[in-house]
Amino acid sequence: MDFRKLDNVSVNCVIFGLGPEGLYVLLQKRTLNMFRKEYPVIDDWVITGERAFTNKTLEESANSIFKSITNLNEFNRVQFHTYGNTSRIKTDKDLLWTKSKGLKAQSMTIAYYFVQPKKNIQLTDDDFKWFPVKALPELGFDHKKIIDDAQEDLKQKIMVEPIIFDLISHKFTLNELQIAFESVLNIEIDNRNFRKKVLKKIYIVPLNETRKGNAKKPSKLYVFSRDVYNKVTEKDLIINI
Template identity: 85%
Template sequence: MDFRKLDNVSVNCVIFGLGSNGLYVLLQKRTLNMFREDLPTIDDWVITGERAFISKTLEESANIIFKRITSLNEFNRIQFHTYGNTSTPKTDKDLLWIRSHGLKVQSMTIAYYFIQPKERIHLSSDEFKWFPLKSLPELGFDHHKIINDAQEDLKKKIMVEPVIFDLISHKFTLNELQIAFESVLNIEIDNRNFRKKVLKKIYVIPLNETKKGKAKKPSKLYVFSRDVYDKVTEKDLIINI
């Protein structure tokens, strides 16, 4: 593999994970101390990314980043925006970080997001940490905007494409599916109405299995069938909320 990288094109990856308390985003620690009074100390967080490989496509570069962090081989990758920062002002911290890493101030960033159940991703390094989407720490660069843009794109996608099923387990309850929609859209959904609409979707397949939990009555399990979904000729909204 050719490990050379483009000096003015980077790939950034927003990694969303659905947990019991809602939607989370995986961030990477950014630290730098030059031990000079005239230079700022950097101690914040960023979404993960790096310069694109010369010998790889942008998608392949994004896959390399995601696999390195999560060790997962199967995932859904969505490109949602390209950012050109030639006119974007940088903070002193951002400028110091760029120069200390030999990067160019003028560059282009292609942004992707990945969605997974949070429990599937096992972190092997302390430099990565999950944060609730509603309570993010101080972020470097324009990463607040990139995360917000990714979330807005995800909100649109889950209404018309079956990406919501990437956020939950292969076998799921209708309650878990509802929580996934509520977490992404940041709304409350009527339970009875939601169940009625989901059960009309022929690609949501009931199983002869139940999931035991705290409730007295075990919850029925379902799976999403990609084969059935692909055969549906007239696709409407995934869920009419």
């Protein structure tokens, strides 16, 4: 098997997780200390990634990155942008990190994002940590822009594609679905109008089940039927917010 890697092409993955507190992104710790005054100490965070293998497709590389972190076997990925600007690596920290890894200063990154309920991803590596997208730490390279671009693409896609259902449990309440939209779009949605519009969608199927929550009355559960969705001949917005 060919394990060679391309030294100037990488695949980076933005991993979004949705929890009761809102939308989060999973970051990896980046540290390097040369113990010499002329070199900066690196202690920040980056999105996870790896150099592309010569014997793997870009999609296979993205899948292997996600699986190695989450141990999940079922997921959807979205390729949203390619970054190749010559000024991507320009700070002293980024140049030092790149040199320490034997990489070229000018590189190209193909970026993907994955979305999951945050509770589905059990972290076993201390190098990884969840951060709210509204309160990101210091990031290396151009990874703040990559996260912003990924979130903007996600905002567009959840309106016209059923990707929102990857962010919530298979069985969900209407309140959980509303919170998912509000968290990604960073808006407040009128509860009554939202429920009316959701219940008109034939691919959001009510179950004969309820879930107990903080409210006195148990909440009715629903599922998203991809089979029904795929049979809808004229696609409209997922929810007319």
